[in-house]
Amino acid sequence: MTTAPLERLNDLIAAAKALGADAADAIYVESASLGVSYRMAKLEDVERSESLDVGLRVFIGKRQAVSSTTDLRAPSLKALAERVVGMAKTAPEDPYCGLVERSRLATTFPSLDLEDPVDPGAARLKELAAAAEAAALEVPGVTNSEGASANWGRSAVALATSEGFAGTYGGTTHSVSVSVLAGEGTGMERDYDFQSARHASDLGDPTAIGREAARLALKRLNPRKAQTCAVPIVYDPRISMGLIGHYAGAINGASIARGVSFLKDSMGKQVFAKGINIIDDPHLIRGFRSKPFDGEGVANKKWKLADDGVLTTWVMDSSSAKQLGLQTTGHAARGTGGPPSPSVTNLYMEAGTLTPAELIADIKQGFYVTELIGMGVNGVTGDYSRGASGFWIENGELAYPVNEITIASNLKDMFLNLTPANDLTFRYGSNAPTVRIEGMTIAGA
Secondary structure (H helix, E strand, O other): OOOHHHHHHHHHHHHHHHOOOOEEEEEEEEEEEEEEEEEOOEEEEEEEEEEEEEEEEEEEOOEEEEEEEOOOOHHHHHHHHHHHHHHHHHOOEOOOOOOOOHHHEOOOOOOOOOOOOOOOHHHHHHHHHHHHHHHHHOOOOEEEEEEEEEEEEEEEEEEEEOOOOEEEEEEEEEEEEEEEEEOOHHHOEEEEEEEEEOOHHHOOOHHHHHHHHHHHHHHOOOOEOOOOEEEEEEEOHHHHHHHHHHHHHHOEHHHHHHOOOOOOOOOOOEOOOOOOOEEEOOOOOOOOOOOOOOOOOEOOOOEEEEEOOEEOOOEOOHHHHHHOOOOOOOOEEOOOOOOOEEOOOOEEEOOOOEOHHHHHOOOOEEEEEEEEEOOOEOOOOOEEEEEEEEEEEEOOEEEEEEEEEEEEEEHHHHHHOEEEEOOOOOOOOEEOOOEEEEEEEEEOO
16 A cells, blocks of 8 residues: 555544544545356356545544545545534543553554455456356256355555554455255255455365365255254354354453443453463464554554453453453454444464364264354343254264254353364454364254
């Protein structure tokens, strides 16, 4: 990114202060994306989008206001400053708003290798999507396709504050996905596979992605029902990441400040089994959510959100930290149209010591979950109830596919009875290995 966005932001902040603002910050977000869709050996769609957006936040005393514009011409930016200052003068007071003090702001920015300089172009994306789908359709038993896609995106962010902070970063993403169906008539089953990476060189072979989607769809054919029972539940890595997402939501500083989290009284207590560590690392090289500073310009860092199973910190921006009488943890995230809020970056559960096979070897009867349905999680009580499908476990082996069941428990109990396997890989913004949870209930036939 050139210095031009920062110059515009600093001019915008100066205009706001000249109009009566005590302090201000401004953010610039630029993005471009290109995607190709392919289905049944035919090109379906090619889409490209580009956007520029600027947001301004101003403070007058303990009042704040935020607005944004996509028109970056000088008259429009002048009007934006006038509009936001006018809004701030009539806004209600917020005792917790304000810029972060200068001493907490980042002054050096780590190199995170987030940006691939190569734009693959539509022709290359078409090749990737076509190869993924063709490989899947070549597998005997695969009868239809929901399509394959290949996508590329680039984004850039600039942030400036009246406290003197100025920083920029950018990144790219490349991805390939395919979804296919196996079987015939009412006995058809669907599954998918995908890969994404910051750099195209880190993407896997698209034909391998297609073959994996086919393999997974075929495994799901001829599902059975399950009886209601209490058995060990094993989460596939494609969905186990959701468990640590629930944990991150429960320790979000905004939820803690409002008293609406089932972990609000658990600071310093054992919330996971011993040996389990939950990490948030904004400086992961080529990480999907990596960034060199947070949404308020604060110097961010790697955190252990659970250390040997103990809850160690809330996830906070400056506003939620003030409400709790604490200091920001550098977890502010923001867009152009609103104030910052707390959010994690590259979140993951550290791997355990057992292989996935060893994790299920002693399970006489259990359930291996590969897909969850619905949003039945209560963040206030921790109650957990989700529709699910996957595979029945018998005598330590995956025996047959199962669908149309519900799994239920409470997240407090689930966390304390969770064991991770050793197969952690970084495929998403949040990642976890295969995990086993004791004592959950299955509601089936």
